[in-house]
Amino acid sequence: MDDFDQIKHLVLQQLNRCVVCHRDYEYGDITSVQRKPGVWTLMVECEQCHSRNYIAAVTNDGNPEDAMLEVRSLTQKAMRDLARHTSPDTEELVSEAPTSGERVTAVDVLEMHDFLKDFDGDFSKLFRSS
Numbered sequence: 676m677d678d679f680d681q682i683k684h685l686v687l688q689q690l691n692r693c694v695v696c697h698r699d700y701e702y703g704d705i706t707s708v709q710r711k712p713g714v715w716t717l718m719v720e721c722e723q724c725h726s727r728n729y730i731a732a733v734t735n736d737g738n739p740e741d742a743m744l745e746v747r748s749l750t751q752k753a754m755r756d757l758a759r760h761t762s763p764d765t766e767e768l769v770s771e772a773p774t775s776g777e778r779v780t781a782v783d784v785l786e787m788h789d790f791l792k793d794f795d796g797d798f799s800k801l802f803r804s805s
């Protein structure tokens with residue numbers, strides 16, 4: 676089992692399933708966004724409804740076995756808001772608000788919005804300040 680498999684295992688332990696459509700996540704849903712010493716950024720995209728979660732895995736000395744995971748959820752609305760500032764071709768994402776399960780609160784969405792706006796890839800700095 677290599678590092679990426681270990682991280683994916685940890686992510687699946689924490690996330691289990693899609694909060695929007697409740698589909699069980701699979702290893703193949705997880706992609707590595709960026710890896711830096713001590714911090715590994717991952718994205719989990721639901722194959723069924725294409726909702727996305729960004730995961731910051733904070734590793735101790737690059738050891739994924741001791742990784743702390745920070746899960747950041749993006750609602751479809753937040754996705755559209757973000758897309759407006761980036762590219763128009765995500766417009767096809769259909770807004771279907773989840774009716775059950777864990778809801779992403781408005782505060783979370785705002786935090787994510789601010790977070791992405793100012794995000795420079797340094798998750799460790801973010802976690803030190805919280």
Ligand SMILES: [Zn+2]
Nearest residue numbers: 693696721724
């Ligand atoms: Zn889903």
